Amino acid sequence: MTEMLPPGSVIGILGGGQLGRMLSVAAARLGYRTHVFEPAANPPAAHVAEKVVTAPYDDAEALRAFAGGVDVITYEFENVPTAALDLLESLRPIRPNRRALAVSQDRILEKDFLSGIGLTTAPYAAVDDDESLEAALAHIGTPAILKTTRLGYDGKGQARIMDRSDAPAALAEMRGAPAVLEGFVTFTREVSVIAARGLTGEVAAYDPGENVHVGGILSTTTVPATLTPGERTDAVLLAARILNALDYVGVMGVELFVTAGGLVVNEIAPRVHNSGHWTQNGCAVDQFEQHIRAVAGWPLGDGTRHSDVVMENLIGNDILKVPAIAREANAALHLYGKAEARAGRKMGHVNRIRTSG
Amino acid sequence: MTEMLPPGSVIGILGGGQLGRMLSVAAARLGYRTHVFEPAANPPAAHVAEKVVTAPYDDAEALRAFAGGVDVITYEFENVPTAALDLLESLRPIRPNRRALAVSQDRILEKDFLSGIGLTTAPYAAVDDDESLEAALAHIGTPAILKTTRLGYDGKGQARIMDRSDAPAALAEMRGAPAVLEGFVTFTREVSVIAARGLTGEVAAYDPGENVHVGGILSTTTVPATLTPGERTDAVLLAARILNALDYVGVMGVELFVTAGGLVVNEIAPRVHNSGHWTQNGCAVDQFEQHIRAVAGWPLGDGTRHSDVVMENLIGNDILKVPAIAREANAALHLYGKAEARAGRKMGHVNRIRTSG
Numbered sequence: 001m002t003e004m005l006p007p008g009s010v011i012g013i014l015g016g017g018q019l020g021r022m023l024s025v026a027a028a029r030l031g032y033r034t035h036v037f038e039p040a041a042n043p044p045a046a047h048v049a050e051k052v053v054t055a056p057y058d059d060a061e062a063l064r065a066f067a068g069g070v071d072v073i074t075y076e077f078e079n080v081p082t083a084a085l086d087l088l089e090s091l092r093p094i095r096p097n098r099r100a101l102a103v104s105q106d107r108i109l110e111k112d113f114l115s116g117i118g119l120t121t122a123p124y125a126a127v128d129d130d131e132s133l134e135a136a137l138a139h140i141g142t143p144a145i146l147k148t149t150r151l152g153y154d155g156k157g158q159a160r161i162m163d164r165s166d167a168p169a170a171l172a173e174m175r176g177a178p179a180v181l182e183g184f185v186t187f188t189r190e191v192s193v194i195a196a197r198g199l200t201g202e203v204a205a206y207d208p209g210e211n212v213h214v215g216g217i218l219s220t221t222t223v224p225a226t227l228t229p230g231e232r233t234d235a236v237l238l239a240a241r242i243l244n245a246l247d248y249v250g251v252m253g254v255e256l257f258v259t260a261g262g263l264v265v266n267e268i269a270p271r272v273h274n275s276g277h278w279t280q281n282g283c284a285v286d287q288f289e290q291h292i293r294a295v296a297g298w299p300l301g302d303g304t305r306h307s308d309v310v311m312e313n314l315i316g317n318d319i320l321k322v323p324a325i326a327r328e329a330n331a332a333l334h335l336y337g338k339a340e341a342r343a344g345r346k347m348g349h350v351n352r353i354r355t356s357g
Numbered sequence: 358m359t360e361m362l363p364p365g366s367v368i369g370i371l372g373g374g375q376l377g378r379m380l381s382v383a384a385a386r387l388g389y390r391t392h393v394f395e396p397a398a399n400p401p402a403a404h405v406a407e408k409v410v411t412a413p414y415d416d417a418e419a420l421r422a423f424a425g426g427v428d429v430i431t432y433e434f435e436n437v438p439t440a441a442l443d444l445l446e447s448l449r450p451i452r453p454n455r456r457a458l459a460v461s462q463d464r465i466l467e468k469d470f471l472s473g474i475g476l477t478t479a480p481y482a483a484v485d486d487d488e489s490l491e492a493a494l495a496h497i498g499t500p501a502i503l504k505t506t507r508l509g510y511d512g513k514g515q516a517r518i519m520d521r522s523d524a525p526a527a528l529a530e531m532r533g534a535p536a537v538l539e540g541f542v543t544f545t546r547e548v549s550v551i552a553a554r555g556l557t558g559e560v561a562a563y564d565p566g567e568n569v570h571v572g573g574i575l576s577t578t579t580v581p582a583t584l585t586p587g588e589r590t591d592a593v594l595l596a597a598r599i600l601n602a603l604d605y606v607g608v609m610g611v612e613l614f615v616t617a618g619g620l621v622v623n624e625i626a627p628r629v630h631n632s633g634h635w636t637q638n639g640c641a642v643d644q645f646e647q648h649i650r651a652v653a654g655w656p657l658g659d660g661t662r663h664s665d666v667v668m669e670n671l672i673g674n675d676i677l678k679v680p681a682i683a684r685e686a687n688a689a690l691h692l693y694g695k696a697e698a699r700a701g702r703k704m705g706h707v708n709r710i711r712t713s714g
Binding site (some may be wrong): 333 | 361364381386388390391403406407424441536641650658664676680690694696708710712
């Protein structure tokens with residue numbers, strides 16, 4: 001058995017958005033303090049963390065001071081610059097590890113990795129220019145989707161190619177960045193598995209949630225998902241295979257397409273995941289606490305679901321619905337404390353608990 | 358309809374213990390920030406509040422600065438000195454109001470108030486000296502319990518009088534403080550109602566919890582309590598009567614004895630209450646959020662219980678059980694981040710969720 005991080009220890013979190021905020025609260029619930037590193041001023045996590053370091057990721061002095069004040073480092077997003085990670089890793093353990101980050105930062109590395117451990121992904125091919133795009137389209141066909149290999153999320157850095165005439169415009173949207181062409185996958189539904197692996201190698205997974213995206217952004221997650229028992233088992237085993245192959249420590253979100261031919265891995269996120277927010281009101285140990293448990297060397301929670309939940313994101317002006325939602329029975333609101341509601345900005349979410357009564 | 362406190366507003370909390378800590382987290386979940394006023398250094402709430410003011414309650418300058426930084430003031434304990442409240446009240450609204458505080462700060466005022474609205478309490482009489490104690494014992498009989506009228510909690514400032522020969526020692530334990538002699542109540546069980554009243558006067562109550570005390574300190578709360586339907590209804594109506602009579606805004610804990618002759622009010626606490634911690638894992642809106650909702654002018658959550666829960670306090674060395682509890686299914690830990698485990702000190706609690714499956 002590994003050592004549990006002593007009570008009162010400090011967990012460093014890279015990134016101060018809503019995920020960092022909810023990680024901070026979970027860490028406090030287990031008796032830990034948190035320091036947050038975030039370039040932007042007044043981030044959501046600042047309201048609940050013991051300390052916030054406001055500095056860019058190329059400020060070596062700030063990174064050193066941050067590392068000096070914490071016992072272990074984790075992160076709320078996968079696009080932390082490599083040089084910052086190199087420096088931090090020389091000072092404190094980073095969990096999940098660098099390999100998980102490297103794989104998930106690059107769509108081609110990610111798909112190579114997933115294929116390499118025997119999992120199915122969408123057909124894909126690297127694209128740098130007109131010529132490689134032409135070759136990729138010949139191989140994959142249309143419709144297809146062109147994505148930058150790095151730094152894309154919530155539908156940004158993506159362009160659909162419905163037929164070959166769309167190709168030049170799609171390539172222009174990549175703005176010269178390395179890209180990957182992915183074939184469309186015909187799926188009946190999208191699900192995700194939120195899984196965790198502890199320091200000792202134990203794995204625990206939550207029941208898969210069924211996701212609905214609107215405009216490339218997650219809108220709702222419903223648990224339980226509509227899956228056959230076989231699909232449910234496959235989804236969880238597949239997630240466990242990914243975690244074990246990466247010697248992973250922490251929570252990971254694994255997005256899957258359910259197809260007639262089986263499960264296809266869409267992408268992985270080496271962190272707590274929006275599609276796991278339902279666990280806050282469906283489980284004794286939610287994904288945020290599960291992540292902190294893993295990072296702090298605790299035994300994992302078992303992931304049992306005590307209630308069915310529908311999670312709905314509150315995006316942009318959805319925040320105006322809060323007074324009405326506040327009056328609903330069995331609706332648990334989670335707001336992120338963001339001052340300004342911009343279009344597409346995640347302002348909060350609501351977990352609607354379905355009781356059997 | 359009243360105004361809801363705008364998102365991003367600051368709620369001031371007097372007291373930085375575990376109740377203040379959990380209030381801070383709940384406020385954050387609704388998009389608010391918190392500032393905590395606490396004389397002691399490094400209080401539990403400091404880890405999750407945006408700001409902490411460390412100063413004694415007689416530091417007028419610190420109180421003024423604190424009030425200047427917040428939009429509304431609430432508190433986690435009822436023994437805030439009167440002069441501090443006078444100053445704060447001149448600067449910002451205090452919720453719950455001063456009357457609730459005055460009543461609950463003094464056992465005689467409290468019992469006079471409760472009797473005055475037609476509720477049953479233990480028989481009681483004021484005691485200042487040998488003579489008044491003698492008269493009180495003649496009226497109430499033995500066994501009885503002598504308590505200081507103010508500042509008692511968790512069994513402190515109390516002395517049992519099993520027969521008259523115990524009287525001098527009991528009085529000595531009061532150290533000259535005004536006291537009240539209370540008759541013993543023969544009860545089958547102790548329950549408490551956690552109830553809330555909003556700014557508009559709406560009242561909501563959670564299902565009563567059944568409490569077991571050990572050594573004068575709450576050990577467990579079990580929900581649902583073993584009550585007849587009539588007792589359950591009486592308990593909730595009685596709590597509502599108290600809240601309405603005080604024009605109360607916020608959450609109150611009402612401790613009751615269940616007797617053959619009906620419900621007897623033991624005491625009231627004008628704040629979130631240890632016996633309401635189960636709501637964190639049994640309800641969509643827990644007592645901490647309910648209190649913040651009331652204080653911030655939100656509609657109240659309806660208090661529906663989605664799961665049955667047994668809450669167990671982790672006191673002193675109970676903290677050593679944490680690694681074992683961490684392995685239990687459906688056990689939700691809540692630790693307070695206190696550095697040192699002293700005998701009788703509340704270090705955390707665990708909510709064990711009972712699933713029907």
